Amino acid sequence: MNPALPSAAALLRWYRAHRRALPWRATDRSPNPYHVWLSEIMLQQTVVATVIPYFNRFITRFPTIETLANAPDNDILALWAGLGYYARARNLIACARAIAATGRFPDTLDSLRALPGIGPYTAAAIGAIAFNLPIVPIDGNVERVTARIFAIQTPLPAAKPAIAAAAARLGNQPAAHAAPGDFVQALFDLGATICTPRNPSCLLCPWQSSCTAHAEGIAPTLPRKTPKSPRPIRYGTAFLLRDPTGAIALRRRPPTGLLGSMLELPGTAWEPTKPAAPPPTQANWHDAGTITHIFTHFELHLHIMAATTPHLPPTLQHAPPTTPLPSLMRKAVEAGIACLDGRSGGRKEQGKKTSFLKKRSKKLL
Known part of the structure; x- marks a missing residue:
């Protein structure tokens, strides 16, 4: 047809x-x-x-x-x-x-x-x-609509x-x-409201009568995709250090690379095996658990250690805990503060996995 x-x-x-x-x-x-x-x-x-x-x-x-x-x-x-x-x-x-x-x-x-x-x-x-x-x-929406209208069954990419x-x-x-x-x-x-990835609302679509995939009953299966390889896993440790005023210690990442120029907790590099994790200062450190965060090319397991100290190290920036931070570091700060405040503790997963891998822009509301 x-x-x-x-x-x-x-x-x-x-x-x-x-x-x-x-x-x-x-x-x-x-x-x-x-x-x-x-x-x-x-x-x-x-x-x-x-x-x-x-x-x-x-x-x-x-x-x-x-x-x-x-x-x-x-x-x-x-x-x-x-x-x-x-x-x-x-x-x-x-x-x-x-x-x-x-x-x-x-x-x-x-x-x-x-x-x-x-x-x-x-x-x-x-x-x-x-x-x-x-x-x-061609964004994800246009890609999906077009693949269905013309019943393009070759897998992406x-x-x-x-x-x-x-x-x-x-x-x-x-x-x-x-x-x-x-x-x-x-x-x-x-694509965002009618021709959605799952359960498209074909009865409401202004192009239903001209859609080859709908006529063939295969619209929900398109576009097809080549299976992706599993993401590698990396490990690291971040240190939440807080003083009696509530300020925390932060540092700024290098201007290029992942999270370039953004503020972060001090910590280790992110490596394929668990790296050595010397703390930035002597303190009574508490285990605040491990956060799992999904980046484009790898999955990060970030172990959080938390401590209080009379004085934050002068080599680090001193900032309120509400300072704007990347989502990963925001979760790390929240886990560390919760541990210090007695709202959590011990080695456990803090929250759910978070992903920024969704297709671009207008794919979903």
Whole structure:
């Protein structure tokens, strides 16, 4: 069975009636390129529900790209803390300053791709949404919708070229060319709210009659994926040291690499075998348990030790426990403080595994 190419006009009618209300989305005015760019950087590898409060805080603190460009690095990193994938924050800073230096936001794919942190997908998304360039960026939602519409059964990632070519066919229709930004966002919303990874709501889909996978009864099985290899495991120890005022000892990570420039508890390197863990100072150390945290390429088992001391080491930063921190370090601080306050203790798992591996942006609400 080979249903007709789905109608871009029908999708746009559906979108204008059912589109999601998102703080970066313009509905009654021209899109703000700064808002579009900021949201797209935040949405890389992160779901919409997580991004919304961060986006709102950034826009409140930095209402224009110039105010963001002129802000101290550490202020921006602190506001980003907890959003994950911290290379994005460093590229965000560099990109904002590059744009502010020119006095205008670039509006072509080539000029967008020349900026720090903007790859082919992000350039296409900004170009389509902010500047109505006739291109279809392929995120997880578009990938899933397209694979089902055309019943592309080759497993990912091998299927990516076929999916990209099929998505371009969808975007080449006159109605899509007339409103590229709306068409792209309609595809995002269709995948996020109707054509979901599990249990798609096919009866509500404006493209149901043109979906080959639905006609063949295989929509929930697509797109297919090649099984991933197990992630390697690394081990480390972090030390929560608190003084009588409640301040804790922190240090700043190197500017490049994982969690670059972010604050953290002092501790060991993260290694394939459990490393030696000499504490940063003499104290009565307590075992606060082990945290498991999932990064893109490995799983970390971080052992937490906690102690109180009359004076924090002068070589470390002294900060309140509410200081903005990456999610991993926030969990480590909470585990250490709970141990010192008698709310937990002994060697046990603190909380559940946490993952930032979800597909990008608009995949889930």
